[in-house]
Amino acid sequence: MANPSIERRGAEEKLHLANNSYHLRFRSDAKLGWAYVPDDAQMTGGDAITVSLSRFQEALTRNDITHLGVRILPGEDVRLLQPYLARISLVELAFPTFRDGRNYSSARILREQLSYTGEIRAIGQVLADQLFFMVRCGIDALDLDPSVTHAAADAALSRFKYVYQAAGDARRPVWDARLSS
Amino acid sequence: MYKYDDFDHAIVNARVDEFRDQVARRVAGELSEDAFKPLRLMNGLYLQLHAYMLRVAIPYGTLSADQLRMLAHIARSYDKNYAHFTTRQNIQYNWIKLAEAPDLLADLARVEMQAIQTSGNCIRNITTDQFAGATAEEVADPRPYAELLRQYSTFHPEFSFLPRKFKIALTAAPHDRAAIKLHDIGLELYKNATGDIGWRVFVGGGMGRTPIIGKVLREFLPQAYFLGYIEAIMRVYNRYGRRDNIYKARIKILVHELGLEEFHRQVDAEWADIQKTFAEPPAVELERISAFFVNPTFETIATPVAIYDDARKTNPAFDHWVERNVCAHKQQGYSIVTISLKAVGEIPGDASADQMDTIAALADQYSFSDVRVTHEQNLVLPHVRQIDLFALWEKLKDIGLASDNVGLASDIIACPGMDYCSLANARSIPIAQDIAKRLAPIERSTGELKIKISGCINACGHHHAGHIGILGVDKKGEENYQLSLGGSAAEDTTLSTILGPGFDADGVVNAVEKIVACFNTIKRDNERFLDTYRRVGTAPFKEAVYG
Numbered sequence A: 001m002a003n004p005s006i007e008r009r010g011a012e013e014k015l016h017l018a019n020n021s022y023h024l025r026f027r028s029d030a031k032l033g034w035a036y037v038p039d040d041a042q043m044t045g046g047d048a049i050t051v052s053l054s055r056f057q058e059a060l061t062r063n064d065i066t067h068l069g070v071r072i073l074p075g076e077d078v079r080l081l082q083p084y085l086a087r088i089s090l091v092e093l094a095f096p097t098f099r100d101g102r103n104y105s106s107a108r109i110l111r112e113q114l115s116y117t118g119e120i121r122a123i124g125q126v127l128a129d130q131l132f133f134m135v136r137c138g139i140d141a142l143d144l145d146p147s148v149t150h151a152a153a154d155a156a157l158s159r160f161k162y163v164y165q166a167a168g169d170a171r172r173p174v175w176d177a178r179l180s181s
Numbered sequence B: 001m002y003k004y005d006d007f008d009h010a011i012v013n014a015r016v017d018e019f020r021d022q023v024a025r026r027v028a029g030e031l032s033e034d035a036f037k038p039l040r041l042m043n044g045l046y047l048q049l050h051a052y053m054l055r056v057a058i059p060y061g062t063l064s065a066d067q068l069r070m071l072a073h074i075a076r077s078y079d080k081n082y083a084h085f086t087t088r089q090n091i092q093y094n095w096i097k098l099a100e101a102p103d104l105l106a107d108l109a110r111v112e113m114q115a116i117q118t119s120g121n122c123i124r125n126i127t128t129d130q131f132a133g134a135t136a137e138e139v140a141d142p143r144p145y146a147e148l149l150r151q152y153s154t155f156h157p158e159f160s161f162l163p164r165k166f167k168i169a170l171t172a173a174p175h176d177r178a179a180i181k182l183h184d185i186g187l188e189l190y191k192n193a194t195g196d197i198g199w200r201v202f203v204g205g206g207m208g209r210t211p212i213i214g215k216v217l218r219e220f221l222p223q224a225y226f227l228g229y230i231e232a233i234m235r236v237y238n239r240y241g242r243r244d245n246i247y248k249a250r251i252k253i254l255v256h257e258l259g260l261e262e263f264h265r266q267v268d269a270e271w272a273d274i275q276k277t278f279a280e281p282p283a284v285e286l287e288r289i290s291a292f293f294v295n296p297t298f299e300t301i302a303t304p305v306a307i308y309d310d311a312r313k314t315n316p317a318f319d320h321w322v323e324r325n326v327c328a329h330k331q332q333g334y335s336i337v338t339i340s341l342k343a344v345g346e347i348p349g350d351a352s353a354d355q356m357d358t359i360a361a362l363a364d365q366y367s368f369s370d371v372r373v374t375h376e377q378n379l380v381l382p383h384v385r386q387i388d389l390f391a392l393w394e395k396l397k398d399i400g401l402a403s404d405n406v407g408l409a410s411d412i413i414a415c416p417g418m419d420y421c422s423l424a425n426a427r428s429i430p431i432a433q434d435i436a437k438r439l440a441p442i443e444r445s446t447g448e449l450k451i452k453i454s455g456c457i458n459a460c461g462h463h464h465a466g467h468i469g470i471l472g473v474d475k476k477g478e479e480n481y482q483l484s485l486g487g488s489a490a491e492d493t494t495l496s497t498i499l500g501p502g503f504d505a506d507g508v509v510n511a512v513e514k515i516v517a518c519f520n521t522i523k524r525d526n527e528r529f530l531d532t533y534r535r536v537g538t539a540p541f542k543e544a545v546y547g
């Protein structure tokens, strides 16, 4: 039987975050030290700055931001980013509660329809049982909820060898694998 | 029927392992009930009034005899010797011990069954016509498409955290036995004027607190775009369905609030984008799946079958059963048999382990090992030679499953209600039992009458679609029952209308009896209750009940 490999974008990197949780990243480019500028704070320049969608236009006009990231809340339309994708190095997709699945669609739209190749990071309530779905939708960096141990994350991500449908990652669906089995 | 290959087995087994691990962590106290709840719900395990309830998926209501034997084994080994078939063609076990649930799922996996996505805000079990592959009415067998959809929706990474649960039903016959217009998406396969086969797509149907009949979203969807179009609908719903209010979160509310035209526009825009990258499974995959659903090797049988006809003439009880429970088959000399799980006095939809074993044996002997589950909570043997019908009937009688009441007053749909369900406002089962007892003596002369009972507004008992619908409500701490008339879940789908003030448990049984008595005095010829109601409206029935 053919064995469709579990392909990930680049090598896995794990980092211990300050709040005792983990960050997993499946990219080969270097991780930058991102700083998020809250909506009520003074906009600053810097090497890697993330802003909300509402301050994104403002950030675009600045020439003192080297790498620009944008944070997308559930319900915000990632298609608005289309004209600027070349300028964006990080899209943070927020999952304030794991039950809110809107940003799974955002990830797939970014990857499959807008052909965005930069980093997509999940933040918020990023629980063990969501990780697999997130990665499948094209999210390639995960700020894990503090409850998720590295072992649990690993188990969740490697549990399913086969998948039934094509999505935002590089996995082949089983109907495709069947053709060559 | 469909057989798992190594890929399917690997996916389901991985899920069983995962759940075993989760249960172990819960039992060891590493996981709190709060953290465990969404995990167990993903595996169809609910905490009900008295115990854990496990809902097992029966994909598109099709079972092999071996699978049915396994369901019987599970009823014996893990439960109290019985189980409950649901209105979504699933089966529920009511008395499950948490620590045993992983073994139960492993047993199921051995016969290619599972409990994946039988709860949670995801795409639920795909349902279809229980006569699929046996009726001459259909343009094609809908089950290969249902299997495509099952695979597509299983662990769908984008659509596992939808605003609310999502139900898809399909049929390929003009006579709708799958209630497709009362589903989030309903799909009807038909042949258009130019002879092409494709889907009429309904969207936004559903029952519950706000019952709505599905609307036609697309008059003709060529088969080649099947999954891509579903994906477009799902994505619009996932992104824009309401998440602020659980009662307004189903797709029907989104369609209603946007208007069909705007919803249609959004789906088309999404679909145009999706088509650029979406790969439909190739024709060979549909062929691979379809090969599992080819006709069994039917014999060539000359009709009429004299022995069968003679038995009907000489044995009125057998004849009555044939009249109600046996339907035309596409193959000459064969019939479709519905086994009623509605024996008067029993719990609608329940079957004992012994009954399941016997039905499995009968399926082996008479129906190519094929068994179906209906949304009306009965079972079907889809391919029985007419020459065998009499013997089958006699064997069914031996196990108390020869009730000749399909489509009649005692063939009641009832949800588990207050006897099991933690959401219930009132009991459903005893009401069904009392009505069945009361009406059974006159049900044959009354003719087709679909009574449907729900124990709360969630409408699992399809009361909105009952010719007579009964809804249990809580009235200042007392069980109270609302009566409504005129619903239908068939191709002529309608929603029932509330008749008037509610009743207590005895009162509602009396009221139903009065309604039926009234009907029997005003019906014309062989008019069905539903048609009489549509002709005369509520007035005579109101008068009979409240006058």
Ligand code: SF4
Pocket: B415, B416, B417, B418, B421, B422, B423, B424, B425, B454, B455, B456, B457, B458, B459, B460, B461
């Ligand atoms: S209708 Fe209500 S009481 Fe009946 S099974 Fe559904 S949720 Fe439970």
